[in-house]
Amino acid sequence: MPSEFLTGVAVSPGRASGPVVRVAEPLGEPSSTPAPADPVAEAARIEPAAQLVAARLEKLAETAAGEAATILITTAAMAADPALVSQAEQLVKAEHLPAARAVFQSAEVFAQALAAAGGYMAERVRDIRDVRDRIVAELLGVEPPGVPELHTPSVLVARDLAPADTAGLDPAKVLALVTEEGGPTSHTAILARALGIPAVVAVRGLLALDAPALAVDGDTGQVNAVAADAPVVTAEARTAIEWNGTGNTSDGHRVKVLGNVGSATDAKAAADAGAEGVGLFRTEFCYLDAPAEPTVSEQLASYTAVLKPFRGKPVIVRTLDAGADKPLQFLSPDAEPNPALGVRGLRIAFDRPDVLDRQLEAIAGAAEDSGAEVSVMAPMVATAEEAAWFADRVRAAGIPRAGVMIEIPAAALVAQEILGVVDFVSIGTNDLAQYTFAADRQLGAVAKLNDPWQPALLRLIGLIGRAAKVTGKPAGVCGEAAADPQLALVLAGLGLTSLSMNAPAVRSVGASLASVTYKQCEAAAQAALAAADPASARAAVKAAL
Numbered sequence: 001m002p003s004e005f006l007t008g009v010a011v012s013p014g015r016a017s018g019p020v021v022r023v024a025e026p027l028g029e030p031s032s033t034p035a036p037a038d039p040v041a042e043a044a045r046i047e048p049a050a051q052l053v054a055a056r057l058e059k060l061a062e063t064a065a066g067e068a069a070t071i072l073i074t075t076a077a078m079a080a081d082p083a084l085v086s087q088a089e090q091l092v093k094a095e096h097l098p099a100a101r102a103v104f105q106s107a108e109v110f111a112q113a114l115a116a117a118g119g120y121m122a123e124r125v126r127d128i129r130d131v132r133d134r135i136v137a138e139l140l141g142v143e144p145p146g147v148p149e150l151h152t153p154s155v156l157v158a159r160d161l162a163p164a165d166t167a168g169l170d171p172a173k174v175l176a177l178v179t180e181e182g183g184p185t186s187h188t189a190i191l192a193r194a195l196g197i198p199a200v201v202a203v204r205g206l207l208a209l210d211a212p213a214l215a216v217d218g219d220t221g222q223v224n225a226v227a228a229d230a231p232v233v234t235a236e237a238r239t240a241i242e243w244n245g246t247g248n249t250s251d252g253h254r255v256k257v258l259g260n261v262g263s264a265t266d267a268k269a270a271a272d273a274g275a276e277g278v279g280l281f282r283t284e285f286c287y288l289d290a291p292a293e294p295t296v297s298e299q300l301a302s303y304t305a306v307l308k309p310f311r312g313k314p315v316i317v318r319t320l321d322a323g324a325d326k327p328l329q330f331l332s333p334d335a336e337p338n339p340a341l342g343v344r345g346l347r348i349a350f351d352r353p354d355v356l357d358r359q360l361e362a363i364a365g366a367a368e369d370s371g372a373e374v375s376v377m378a379p380m381v382a383t384a385e386e387a388a389w390f391a392d393r394v395r396a397a398g399i400p401r402a403g404v405m406i407e408i409p410a411a412a413l414v415a416q417e418i419l420g421v422v423d424f425v426s427i428g429t430n431d432l433a434q435y436t437f438a439a440d441r442q443l444g445a446v447a448k449l450n451d452p453w454q455p456a457l458l459r460l461i462g463l464i465g466r467a468a469k470v471t472g473k474p475a476g477v478c479g480e481a482a483a484d485p486q487l488a489l490v491l492a493g494l495g496l497t498s499l500s501m502n503a504p505a506v507r508s509v510g511a512s513l514a515s516v517t518y519k520q521c522e523a524a525a526q527a528a529l530a531a532a533d534p535a536s537a538r539a540a541v542k543a544a545l
Contacts, residue, residue, distance in 0.1 A: 004211065008178070008203030009447050010221035010538070011189035013486070014235035016155065016175040016198050017215035017226055023158035023165070024145045027133045030100035036092065043092035045099045047085050049138040053131065054080035060168050068167035068191060068504075071127075073265070075164045079131045084110060100139040107132035115442075126187070130162030150174065153232060155214045159207060163187035171195045175234060176216035178223055180206040181444040184451055185430050185480040192218075193483065194504030198235050202447030219542070220535050243510040245274050247499070249492065253518035256498035257510045258314070260478055264305040269503040274510065277314035277373075279426060279500020280478035281306055283359070284321050293355065299362035300369070307370035315372045316426060316478075316500075317363050318405065319356060321345050321379040331355070340440075345380025346390060346404075353393070360397035367399070375401035377426055382408045384417040391422050405478075407431035412460040415467035419475075426500070427464060429479025433457050452481035453534035458490065462529060465495025476500060485512035490541060492518070493525030520545060 036042035054076040061072035078084070084106055091102035111128045137144035146165045147156065150173040160181040166188050169177075174197050182188050182201035192199035198218030211225035215233070247257035258279030259270025270278065286302040287294065294302070307315055322331060322344065331352070336342035349356035360376065367374035378390040381404040394402035406412050407428035419425060429452050430441055436457055439446035461477070468475035476498035477491050483505035489512060491499060499509060516524075527544040531537035 004209060004225040006203050006205055006209060006223045007448075007535075008200040008206075008221045008223065009184050009451050010199075010218050010534075011184050011186075011201050012177070012192035012197060012199035012218045014176075014196070014198035014218045015216065016218075016233055016235040017213065017224075017230065018153055018155050018175045018232040018234075019213050019228070020157050020211060021148060021150060021154040023147055023156060023161065025159060026129065026145050027136055027142075030098065030104050030136055030140065032097055032101050034098070035096040036098060039093045039096055042099050043089040043102075045139060046088050046092070046103060046135075049099075049103075049135050050079050050081075050085050053134045053138055056134075057164060060164070064167055068194065071163045071167045071187060071191070075127055075131060075162075078128055079135065084131075100136045103135050103139065104132060107135075126160060127163055130164055153234065155216060157206060157214070160186075161188045163191065166191040166195075169195060169197065171197055175232070176200075176214075176218065178203055178206060178214065178216055180204065183441060183444060183447040185441060190480070190483065190502055190504060193508075196235070202444045204445070219538060241507045241511045243274065243507050243514060245276070245510070247276060247510055247513055249513055249516055249518045249521060251517045251519075253492070253521075255488075255492045255496070255513055256314075256476070257506055257513070258316075258476070258478075258498055258500035259506060260500050260502050261306060264308075266503070267306045267309045270506065271309035273503040273506040275503070275506050277310055277316075279316055279476055279482075279498055281315060281317045282321065283317060283319065283363075287320065287322070293358070296358050296362045296365070299359060300365040303363055303366035304369045307366055307372040307374065311371035313372060314375065316375045316377055316403065316424075316476075319346070319359055319363075319376060319378050320348070322348060346378040346386060347380060349378075349390070349393075356393060357397065360394060360399060364398050374399065375403060375424065377403040377405055377424070379405045379428070380407065381405060381418070382410050384414055384421055387418045388421040406464055407435065409436050409460060412464055415464040415475075416470055419467055419471040419473045422473075424474040424476070425464065425468070426476045426478045426498075427461060427496070429457065429461070429477055429481040432460065432479070436460060448534075451534040452479070452484065452487060453528070453537045455529060455531050455533070455537055458494070458525075458528050458537070461491065461496070462494045462525070468497065469495050474498060483509065485509050486524075486538070486541060486545075488512055489516055489521045489545070490525045490528045493521035493523070516545065 057076035061069045088102040088106040111125045114125045134144045153175050155176045177199040179201045212228035213226045215224040247255045258277045259275035260280040261267045262282040262285040376394050387404045391402035401423045403422050403424035405428050433450045434441045437449040439449035474497045478500040482499035483501035485508045488509045524541045524544045527540035528537040531540050
């Protein structure tokens with residue numbers, strides 16, 4: 001057959017090839033007609049269907065572990081969400097819609113709200129639409145979309161994969177994953193790495209490629225069409241990861257390996273994975289459903305539950321990251337023509353310092369109650385002046401260590417000045433990439449620009465690493481870049497002193513650091529900086545190591 005190949009974003013390492021199995025497209029929009037003869041009886045069908053879907057997901061979670069189990073439990077909770085069910089029931093009764101159509105419309109309201117929230121929350125849109133399709137399928141009496149039963153080892157091809165589908169995959173039967181949409185920070189990417197399945201996402205033109213079999217390279221992002229009778233190649237089995245729990249290179253250079261969390265469930269998963277502490281606690285998760293600002297005591301209780309598993313260990317709490325692109329009801333942000341570049345993160349606190357001060361009061365109380373060694377950092381800081389303003393308020397609240405996120409290129413360029421007024425910085429590579437390349441991290445068409453191996457991004461990170469060395473202060477990474485075991489070595493070589501990631505990556509990153517010397521990390525960093533593109537950077541680092 002003719003040689004055909006495509007490229008995408010490599011998100012989980014390894015090479016494999018084999019027959020293609022396509023994942024069915026999501027269900028289309030259910031019809032708005034005919035109107036139910038008995039709207040009350042029709043509405044009553046919705047809750048049992050939602051509960052049945054939730055029960056199936058919970059049963060699947062019982063057979064999973066780690067991040068996969070967490071995602072399945074979270075998805076199950078979405079399916080059983082009383083707000084979703086209630087809104088759908090009201091649509092049936094008020095507008096005489098069939099139950100399936102009402103669920104579809106109700107779920108889409110939630111999906112649009114998450115999409116408007118941007119960042120991490122927008123990445124949950126796929127979850128709610130997956131839940132929607134499962135409930136709709138149950139109401140229509142049809143098979144839900146998703147991964148078909150695999151009888152032989154296969155390469156899965158899809159427009160995108162729902163996190164619940166990815167979490168339930170059997171690595172013994174899935175040779176590789178390839179999707180046309182998605183990006184390097186998606187749950188598909190995170191779970192593929194955790195399961196040890198080679199994966200490439202954002203492969204434009206994938207679904208139009210008529211190939212009976214594919215060869216997938218999760219290191220370079222290349223996807224090749226191969227003949228149907230080509231031999232099946234299985235990715236090398238990953239051996240059990242051994243790590244002593246302390247982030248060090250083999251010659252003793254210290255690089256802390258920390259967890260990213262947003263809830264008590266996340267915190268437990270990170271602690272169970274062996275994280276040495278928390279490098280990013282996203283506090284906005286405690287606010288999302290609140291019609292009014294939570295009281296100090298309510299915030300304190302929420303924060304304490306997250307901090308408890310890390311008694312005596314370092315935890316960096318990020319203050320509220322909200323704004324017009326992440327709307328919270330009690331803040332009532334004004335409409336903005338470009339919310340991602342508007343009043344968000346710390347910028348809200350300039351207008352509402354009272355909200356920040358109450359949050360800091362709650363964080364200080366939670367630190368005392370939990371026994372965790374708490375530091376606080378602000379999101380969306382652009383200048384040293386902003387950093388100094390924030391640090392003063394943190395110290396006035398009785399919290400000894402204040403830092404800031406570097407996710408705006410301007411902040412990277414003045415990192416030394418910023419480190420002159422705060423105790424540490426943490427790099428949010430997801431946002432730093434999208435602002436550097438003017439590429440929305442949720443948009444598959446520009447996902448390649450958000451590849452964390454981009455040399456331009458690594459050069460910005462290198463500036464921050466040098467500033468940390470000059471000032472003698474810590475600089476960490478809490479974006480998804482830190483979860484790549486090979487890229488972690490580059491980041492260490494660039495001068496970063498801590499790496500923070502989702503729970504599934506903790507042990508593999510710790511083990512990767514322990515396998516090399518610090519000089520090897522520095523050599524890998526220099527090789528990546530000199531590369532022309534992400535693929536060349538990966539290849540250069542592999543050669544250097």
